[in-house]
Amino acid sequence: MPMGFLLKIIVFGVAIYAAWRTVMHWKGVFDRVTGKPQPRVRPTSAPPEPPAAPRQATVIDASGTCRICGAYLSSAATRCGRSDCPLP
Secondary structure: OOHHHHHHHHHHHHHHHHHHHHHHHHHHHHHHHHHOOOOOOOOOOOOOOOOOOOOOOOOOOEEOOOOOOOOEOOOOOOOOOOOOOOOO
């Protein structure tokens, strides 16, 4: 007799748990369909690194074309470096 009563209590508990899980599942589906916003979970990540110190801008030489052959070269260059150019 006592085992039958214990079995009824266990089955009743399982039925209540199944009903609770079913209601929570369908509530979640309903909330997603109706567009109710879900609480956002913030990712745990390392704090952002501080911004690096601004670097000094690099000076870039102005370039120009060779008067004879038309090749681009630095304005500080004395010759273009091509073997077929008549400049020294």
